[in-house]
Amino acid sequence: MKIQESAENYLEAILVLSNQNGTVRSIDIAAYLQFSKPSVSRAMSLLRQNGYAEMDKDGLITLTPKGLEIAERVYERHRLLSTWLVSLGVSPDTAAEDACRMEHVISRESFDKIKEHVARYQSGGEA
Incomplete structure (x- = not known):
């Protein structure tokens, strides 16, 4: 299961933020990684498309089992x-x-x- 380093960084950030705050939104990831909101939005779209993360109707981001395994x-x-x-x-x-x-x-x-x-x-x- 080899994914790009940038995807690994996003997954790790989601895990860390989830552990710290309980919930994670794109804005939290942008602040944590010091990336622009559009960059995070694009990355989140790719992570969702590839089955590593999910976003609910309120914009809360969670890792799928596959994403959690990589993040951990x-x-x-x-x-x-x-x-x-x-x-x-x-x-x-x-x-x-x-x-x-x-x-x-x-x-x-x-x-x-x-x-x-x-x-x-x-x-x-x-x-």
């Missing part, structure tokens, strides 16, 4: 990579920016190994 995967990568980079001494802002880029291109194998390494490190094992 990307968000897990983002959180873990950010935490890992900070633990290596990278500033939190830089770590978040780098994690945002890395989360889209890292292989499952590499991510799983970093995840294992972080788990060992956090449990007191060797780094």
